[in-house]
Amino acid sequence: MTDKPRFAEASMEAMYRIFTVPEAPDSTLGKIDQKLSQNLAGFLSEHIVAVEKDLKELEQDFQESRIPETPIFVSDQADFLMEKLVAQSVHTASPSFIGHMTSALPYFMLPLSRIMMALNQNLVKIETSKAFTPMERQVLGMIHRLIFERDDAFYQKWMHEPGHSLGSFCSGGTIANITALWVARNQKLGATENFRGIQREGLFGALKHYGYNGAAVLVSERGHYSLGKAADVLGIGRDFLVSIKTDNRNKARIPELRDKIKQLQDDNIAIIGMVGVCGTSETGSVDRLDEMADIAQEIGCHFHVDAAWGGPTLFSKKYRHILNGIERADSVTIDAHKQMYVPMGAGMVVFRDPTLVSAIEHHADYIIRKGSKDLGSYTLEGSRPGMAMLLQSGLKIISRSGYEILIDQGIEKARLFADMIKADPAFELITEPELNILTYRYLPDFVRTKLATASAAETDQIVDAMNRLTKKIQKTERARGKSFVSRTTLMPEEYDRRRTVVFRVVLANPLTNHQILKDVLEEQKQIAASADCAELMAELRALCEPPALKVKAG
Numbered sequence: 001m002t003d004k005p006r007f008a009e010a011s012m013e014a015m016y017r018i019f020t021v022p023e024a025p026d027s028t029l030g031k032i033d034q035k036l037s038q039n040l041a042g043f044l045s046e047h048i049v050a051v052e053k054d055l056k057e058l059e060q061d062f063q064e065s066r067i068p069e070t071p072i073f074v075s076d077q078a079d080f081l082m083e084k085l086v087a088q089s090v091h092t093a094s095p096s097f098i099g100h101m102t103s104a105l106p107y108f109m110l111p112l113s114r115i116m117m118a119l120n121q122n123l124v125k126i127e128t129s130k131a132f133t134p135m136e137r138q139v140l141g142m143i144h145r146l147i148f149e150r151d152d153a154f155y156q157k158w159m160h161e162p163g164h165s166l167g168s169f170c171s172g173g174t175i176a177n178i179t180a181l182w183v184a185r186n187q188k189l190g191a192t193e194n195f196r197g198i199q200r201e202g203l204f205g206a207l208k209h210y211g212y213n214g215a216a217v218l219v220s221e222r223g224h225y226s227l228g229k230a231a232d233v234l235g236i237g238r239d240f241l242v243s244i245k246t247d248n249r250n251k252a253r254i255p256e257l258r259d260k261i262k263q264l265q266d267d268n269i270a271i272i273g274m275v276g277v278c279g280t281s282e283t284g285s286v287d288r289l290d291e292m293a294d295i296a297q298e299i300g301c302h303f304h305v306d307a308a309w310g311g312p313t314l315f316s317k318k319y320r321h322i323l324n325g326i327e328r329a330d331s332v333t334i335d336a337h338k339q340m341y342v343p344m345g346a347g348m349v350v351f352r353d354p355t356l357v358s359a360i361e362h363h364a365d366y367i368i369r370k371g372s373k374d375l376g377s378y379t380l381e382g383s384r385p386g387m388a389m390l391l392q393s394g395l396k397i398i399s400r401s402g403y404e405i406l407i408d409q410g411i412e413k414a415r416l417f418a419d420m421i422k423a424d425p426a427f428e429l430i431t432e433p434e435l436n437i438l439t440y441r442y443l444p445d446f447v448r449t450k451l452a453t454a455s456a457a458e459t460d461q462i463v464d465a466m467n468r469l470t471k472k473i474q475k476t477e478r479a480r481g482k483s484f485v486s487r488t489t490l491m492p493e494e495y496d497r498r499r500t501v502v503f504r505v506v507l508a509n510p511l512t513n514h515q516i517l518k519d520v521l522e523e524q525k526q527i528a529a530s531a532d533c534a535e536l537m538a539e540l541r542a543l544c545e546p547p548a549l550k551v552k553a554g
C-alpha cells in the first residue's frame, strides 16, 4: 500500500464507470481480481490457525468513524483488505482448526458463488429472482425428501405448488428455529369463530381468548441459545422456554419431560411445542426423537427437531439410524452452512405438512401476492440472496454418496480421537462422541488420583482450579496459533453436575488427520508443563498432594 493516500474522484462519470462491466480482459479490475484470487489461495493454503494479535491493536485500523468524503481507488482498498483484514482473519479452513462448527469449504464454492453475487437475485419474489425461485423450491424439496422420504407424487404435487411451501430457506439455524416456533405458536393459538388468531390479535388476546395463563416451549438444557431468542421474540418469554435436564449422554430425560408437561398442564400453560435436539452444539448429542415424537403426539403439540448440526447425518446409510424419529417431526431445522459445506448464510426449516406454513403466510400488494409462488410469503426475512444455488450445487457435485463419506469419516474420526484421549493418561474424555463432536480435558494423574477419594469440599476446590487450568491451556493454544479447540462448560453427572470447563472438538474438516489430532494432544501437554501454567499446576498440587512432612531440626 502506498504511504501517501491517493484519492479518486467523485463525479457522475466515475459513478457511471463503477456500474459498467469492464470491457478489456486486462482491465485494472481484472488484474485486481487475479491478484486477490492468488492472495486468497495463499491464505487458504496456510495451515496456521491464526497467531493471536491483540484485538486492541487490530481496532486501531478501524478507528475512523467519519464516512470518507473523497473516494479511493479499488486497488488501494483491495490492498487494505488484504493487509488489514485477510491477514488478520481466522483460518477456519485449517485442518487443525477443530474447535468450531465453521470449517473448510469445498473450493468449487468460490467460483460458483460469483454467479450469486453477480446476478444479485432477491428470493423474496419471483419478479426479482425468476429461475432462482423454482430452484430454491427444488432444494427445499430435496431436503424435505431427505428427512421425510415422501414419494414422487408428493413432491410432484407440492414442490412448486402456489400458495404453499415445503419450508423456508433462511440465513441460518437461528432464523429457522424462530420460524418453526412461529408456525407452532400461530397453529396452537390460531383463529376460531370469534377470534382472529394470534397473528392478528397478539399473544395477550390469544391467551385471554383460549383461557391460558401463559405459553411454553420445552427443550433440553443442551438446546441452542437461538431457542431462547425465539421464546423472547415470539412473546412467550425466555422463562417459559422450559429446560429439561439431560442424562449422562446429554439427552433430554424423558421422565422429567413428562413431569414438566404435567406441571405446565396443571398450571394451564399452553404448550406451543417441544424441541428435540439432533446434534447439540456443545456435545453433538441426539435426543431420543422417537420417544419425544410419541409424547408430542399424545399431548397434541408441535414437535420441532433442531437438526441444524446433525441433520446431514441422514446422508449416511450407516449412521442415519441415530436420528430415528426425525421423520415424525412437524418441522426440522437444518443448516447447509454447517455439515453441507455451503458458505455461511444458508439455513432451512422444512415442514412435514406443506400446509403448515399457512400459519405464518403474509402478503403485500406490490409483491408476494396471494396465490403466487413467491417464497417471500413464508419467510421471516425479507430480501434474501440466492444461497440455495450453492446448496443445489453441493447436492449435485458432492451428491448423497459424497456427503455420506464426509459424514462417516467425521463420526469415525471423532471415535478415533476419543480412543486416543482415553488411551492417554494425561487426558479425560468428558463426552463420548455420538456424532462428530466430543469434549475432554487435560487431567494430571495426581489430580485423577486425588479426585477418586476427595471429599465434596475438596472436589469443589479441585474442579475450580481445574477449570482455570483448562481455560488457560485453551487460551494459550489459541494464542500460539498452531491449532485450535474451543471450550465450553458442562455439568457432568460424574462430577455431581459441578460446572466443568472442557475442551470442545468438532471434527468436520475432512483434511484433519490422525497426526494433527496427535499433535493437538502433544501441544496441550506441552502447554500444561510450560511456565504459562506453572502457577495453576502448583495450586493443583497443593490441593491434591499431602504437605511434605516437616522434619524437626536438631
Ligand SMILES: Cc1ncc(COP(=O)(O)O)c(C=O)c1O
Binding pocket: 101, 171, 172, 173, 174, 175, 177, 224, 226, 279, 280, 281, 306, 307, 308, 309, 335, 347
Ligand atoms: C443445534 C444448533 N441450532 C441452531 C444453531 C444456530 O444456527 P446459526 O448460527 O446458523 O443461526 C446452531 C449453531 O451453532 C446449532 O448448533
